[in-house]
Amino acid sequence: MALYLSKSGKLLPHFKQKICSLGMISLSSIASCFSQNPPLSPEHGKTPYAAPSLFASRRFGSVKAENLASINNTADSQALNFPGGMVKFTPELKFISDLPEERINCYRVLDESGHLLTSDFVEIDKDIAVKMYKEMVMLQTVDTIFYEAQRQGRISFYVTAAGEEAINIASAAALSMDDFVFPQVKSIRPVQYREAGVLLWRGFGLQDLANQCFGNVGDNCKGRQMPAHYGSKKHNYFTVASTVATQIPHAVGAAYSLKMEGRDACTITYFGDGGTSTGDFHAAMNFAAVLEAPVILFCRNNGWAISTPVSDQFRSDGIVVRGQAYGIRSIRVDGNDALAVFSAVHMARKMAISESRPVLIEALTYRAGHHSTSDDSSKYRPIEEIEWWRAVQDPVARFRKWLEIQGWWSCESDTELRDRARQEVLDAIQVAEKMEKPDLGEIFRDVYDFPPSNLSDQEKSLRQTVQRHQRDYTHFQL
Amino acid sequence: MAASFGVSSAAAANAVKSPALSPPSLPVIRSEARPISCRVNKSRKAGKITTKAVAAQAENPASAASKPGHEVLLFEALREGLEEEMERDPRVCIFGEDVGHYGGSYKVSKGLADKYGDLRVLDTPIAENSFIGMAVGAAMTGLRPVVEGMNMGFLLLAFNQISDNCGMLHYTSGGQFTIPTVIRGPGGVGRQLGAEHSQRLESYFQSIPGIQMVACSTPYNAKGLMKAAIRSENPVVLFEHVLLYNLKERIPDEEYVVSLEEAEMVRPGEHVTILTYSRMRYHVMQAAKTLVNKGYDPEVIDIRSLKPFDLYTIGNSIKKTHKVLIVEECMRTGGIGASLTAAINENFNDYLDAPIVCLSSQDVPTPYAGTLEEVTVVQPGQIVTAVEQLCR
Numbered sequence: 001m002a003l004y005l006s007k008s009g010k011l012l013p014h015f016k017q018k019i020c021s022l023g024m025i026s027l028s029s030i031a032s033c034f035s036q037n038p039p040l041s042p043e044h045g046k047t048p049y050a051a052p053s054l055f056a057s058r059r060f061g062s063v064k065a066e067n068l069a070s071i072n073n074t075a076d077s078q079a080l081n082f083p084g085g086m087v088k089f090t091p092e093l094k095f096i097s098d099l100p101e102e103r104i105n106c107y108r109v110l111d112e113s114g115h116l117l118t119s120d121f122v123e124i125d126k127d128i129a130v131k132m133y134k135e136m137v138m139l140q141t142v143d144t145i146f147y148e149a150q151r152q153g154r155i156s157f158y159v160t161a162a163g164e165e166a167i168n169i170a171s172a173a174a175l176s177m178d179d180f181v182f183p184q185v186k187s188i189r190p191v192q193y194r195e196a197g198v199l200l201w202r203g204f205g206l207q208d209l210a211n212q213c214f215g216n217v218g219d220n221c222k223g224r225q226m227p228a229h230y231g232s233k234k235h236n237y238f239t240v241a242s243t244v245a246t247q248i249p250h251a252v253g254a255a256y257s258l259k260m261e262g263r264d265a266c267t268i269t270y271f272g273d274g275g276t277s278t279g280d281f282h283a284a285m286n287f288a289a290v291l292e293a294p295v296i297l298f299c300r301n302n303g304w305a306i307s308t309p310v311s312d313q314f315r316s317d318g319i320v321v322r323g324q325a326y327g328i329r330s331i332r333v334d335g336n337d338a339l340a341v342f343s344a345v346h347m348a349r350k351m352a353i354s355e356s357r358p359v360l361i362e363a364l365t366y367r368a369g370h371h372s373t374s375d376d377s378s379k380y381r382p383i384e385e386i387e388w389w390r391a392v393q394d395p396v397a398r399f400r401k402w403l404e405i406q407g408w409w410s411c412e413s414d415t416e417l418r419d420r421a422r423q424e425v426l427d428a429i430q431v432a433e434k435m436e437k438p439d440l441g442e443i444f445r446d447v448y449d450f451p452p453s454n455l456s457d458q459e460k461s462l463r464q465t466v467q468r469h470q471r472d473y474t475h476f477q478l
Numbered sequence: 479m480a481a482s483f484g485v486s487s488a489a490a491a492n493a494v495k496s497p498a499l500s501p502p503s504l505p506v507i508r509s510e511a512r513p514i515s516c517r518v519n520k521s522r523k524a525g526k527i528t529t530k531a532v533a534a535q536a537e538n539p540a541s542a543a544s545k546p547g548h549e550v551l552l553f554e555a556l557r558e559g560l561e562e563e564m565e566r567d568p569r570v571c572i573f574g575e576d577v578g579h580y581g582g583s584y585k586v587s588k589g590l591a592d593k594y595g596d597l598r599v600l601d602t603p604i605a606e607n608s609f610i611g612m613a614v615g616a617a618m619t620g621l622r623p624v625v626e627g628m629n630m631g632f633l634l635l636a637f638n639q640i641s642d643n644c645g646m647l648h649y650t651s652g653g654q655f656t657i658p659t660v661i662r663g664p665g666g667v668g669r670q671l672g673a674e675h676s677q678r679l680e681s682y683f684q685s686i687p688g689i690q691m692v693a694c695s696t697p698y699n700a701k702g703l704m705k706a707a708i709r710s711e712n713p714v715v716l717f718e719h720v721l722l723y724n725l726k727e728r729i730p731d732e733e734y735v736v737s738l739e740e741a742e743m744v745r746p747g748e749h750v751t752i753l754t755y756s757r758m759r760y761h762v763m764q765a766a767k768t769l770v771n772k773g774y775d776p777e778v779i780d781i782r783s784l785k786p787f788d789l790y791t792i793g794n795s796i797k798k799t800h801k802v803l804i805v806e807e808c809m810r811t812g813g814i815g816a817s818l819t820a821a822i823n824e825n826f827n828d829y830l831d832a833p834i835v836c837l838s839s840q841d842v843p844t845p846y847a848g849t850l851e852e853v854t855v856v857q858p859g860q861i862v863t864a865v866e867q868l869c870r
Contacts, residue, residue, distance in 0.1 A: 182615070221652040224649055224650045224652065225650045233651070242642075246638060248611070250614050250618065253616035253617075255615075257615070259597070260598070286605065287608050290603060291600070447687055448688065449712055452786040453790075454786050
């Protein structure tokens with residue numbers, strides 16, 4: 001604990017110099033401040049929240065009116081003692097450019113053929129790495145088969161994470177089981193949902209996934225939400241509504257709750273490039289910064305919001321530059337590079353918890369599949385583009401190549417794994433399909449803690465209707 | 479729903495690593511009606527029970543000095559309720575604009591930031607959707623936030639979070655996550671606050687499944703409803719009124735809670751049932767004085783619970799009087815009165831001697847000019863006329 005506090009004192013002047021340009025805090029300078037723990041090992045004990053802040057006028061102490069005398073006495077005619085800090089004057093009539101000279105660089109560890117490009121990353125041991133790969137393959141298999149199932153009419157709707165497996169699994173692997181996950185869901189029309197991998201990593205079973213997609217009695221959401229809208233309290237994975245970006249303020253609120261309790265955990269929330277246009281995103285970012293909440297804001301910039309390309313979504317250099325606008329530390333990573341994502345999330349988590357601050361991560365990736373089963377993306381983007389990303393930038397293949405170079409994986413293991421995964425998923429679907437649908441009463445339960453009289457009346461009335469017209473309601477045998 | 483008072487064991491299980499709670503005894507207020515099962519946590523001893531639904535005496539300042547209890551203004555009563563709950567349960571926290579050191583725009587949270595710190599009584603930036611969303615997230619992880627909308631009208635910005643998340647997440651998560659939030663703030667037509675600050679949000683929110691709505695009207699029920707709302711596991715929207723904050727009343731010293739789902743019998747009578755809530759209660763009572771002088775005997779019920787309606791109390795009254803007048807501040811279209819009319823017609827049609835009369839505001843934005851504004855709100859004269867016509 002003392003280690004972090006003394007090192008953070010060194011960081012503060014470092015930040016102040018960088019404030020005028022789009023300066024970045026390099027991974028190595030942060031890395032030197034923290035010991036390189038093996039992944040997934042929990043921090044010990046509670047950390048006090050004495051975070052250094054750039055704008056130090058208020059830090060959760062009660063506010064007193066500023067002493068007017070001290071303001072007027074400022075002899076320096078070069079600067080203004082403005083609320084929030086000193087502001088230097090300039091004689092130049094000069095506007096800040098709308099875009100930086102160069103786009104913010106993207107942190108990458110592995111190249112497309114799986115070779116390491118740097119030593120500046122968080123090491124992973126063999127067990128974790130192999131587990132990550134297996135989960136990525138499982139996620140791919142689940143996506144392929146569930147998508148096919150939708151096309152066959154067995155489930156009504158599905159959303160794949162094709163092309164984004166590294167983000168899912170690597171970020172999940174870098175977190176602990178105590179961290180709260182607020183996954184992404186999107187607009188009221190076809191829904192986007194791409195964090196199934198995080199659930200898989202945390203031990204949510206295949207059968208549970210299948211049950212939720214089929215909305216049967218085994219579904220822990222009790223048949224009340226669309227397919228792929230998972231939620232599991234025991235895995236600290238929060239059910240989210242279909243509305244875009246509403247989970248981001250939720251994540252900040254949960255981080256607030258963690259901060260109140262002084263817990264050694266953080267919150268992470270995922271959203272897409274489209275989600276960053278919403279009011280909720282802005283407000284939550286601002287609030288996370290002001291509140292100094294331990295939240296990781298993970299943006300999956302996959303280039304497309306249904307059919308809207310990013311050039312129609314925003315004109316800034318992606319999302320990473322917005323971090324500084326809110327006073328939030330940020331980084332851009334290659335989203336198809338599992339090691340890069342892992343390292344970034346690992347470090348972000350450390351910062352978030354020990355310094356009680358939000359961190360913004362923008363992962364550049366590509367939505368290799370369609371937006372959802374209701375979409376055909378070849379209508380609005382060139383097939384060559386899709387093919388290139390799928391072939392050359394496939395995150396699973398890249399990670400496998402690295403594993404093979406390490407000697408931790410082989411071709412035979414791969415075939416065996418994929419066959420087994422396929423069989424498991426098919427079995428899960430078959431079981432889920434045959435299971436019963438939830439009982440009528442589930443329509444009325446959990447609206448409140450106990451049903452009020454009007455709901456009880458409505459349930460009675462519905463049961464009477466079903467009984468009277470039994471032939472029309474074969475699903476419900478009363 | 480069963481009146482579940484106090485911290486249920488499920489909520490206690492959700493509270494991760496909070497210090498052990500030893501809540502004090504929990505007296506319960508009921509009206510004289512049906513017995514309500516009361517789920518009391520085994521670890522608490524039964525306490526004293528006060529059984530009146532209204533405070534002892536609201537209207538005789540002369541004899542006030544000798545009576546038990548203490549006098550408070552309505553906003554102070556709200557604050558007392560908040561403070562007692564924050565004392566009792568460390569998970570209760572407050573979010574809102576200027577609620578911290580400033581004490582809130584209407585001083586409801588005055589002094590609480592000094593006492594509990596400004597993390598627990600949190601000043602938020604101006605983003606209603608964000609801090610309501612934050613409250614939802616905090617509630618899902620075990621806290622019990624009380625969120626203040628500086629004016630209820632601003633909560634329209636948070637409609638998405640209130641409707642789709644607050645109201646629905648308990649349901650769509652299969653019951654895994656509860657959202658025990660309280661959303662409160664002043665609404666209604668004030669004194670020349672302009673159209674945007676004179677909203678009656680109960681009309682817009684009444685359809686949202688999963689939330690409860692209550693409206694307070696006296697210091698006594700304000701404190702009781704605040705406490706009950708905080709203790710409830712459901713999201714509750716507590717509607718206060720801008721013009722009622724300075725009402726004075728003597729309230730009991732001992733702890734009490736009022737039921738979220740019950741209506742309040744303000745004045746028993748025989749001739750006509752007048753249903754009202756919030757500020758209109760006072761216009762109705764003023765009209766009642768005139769009516770009594772003219773020989774009528776109106777029964778006045780403050781419905782208090784806007785969602786769900788207390789059809790039990792209302793029904794009993796209708797069975798006695800057979801005539802109903804609803805007096806509300808909502809606009810004619812789609813207001814609480816409209817829903818209440820439908821509910822009464824459906825359930826008590828046989829007992830009605832005359833069609834239900836509903837007096838509401840017109841379907842117009844509230845004008846600024848005082849003379850114009852006054853006539854958009856139902857006045858006692860109209861109420862007297864309506865009763866006379868109904869009872870002919």
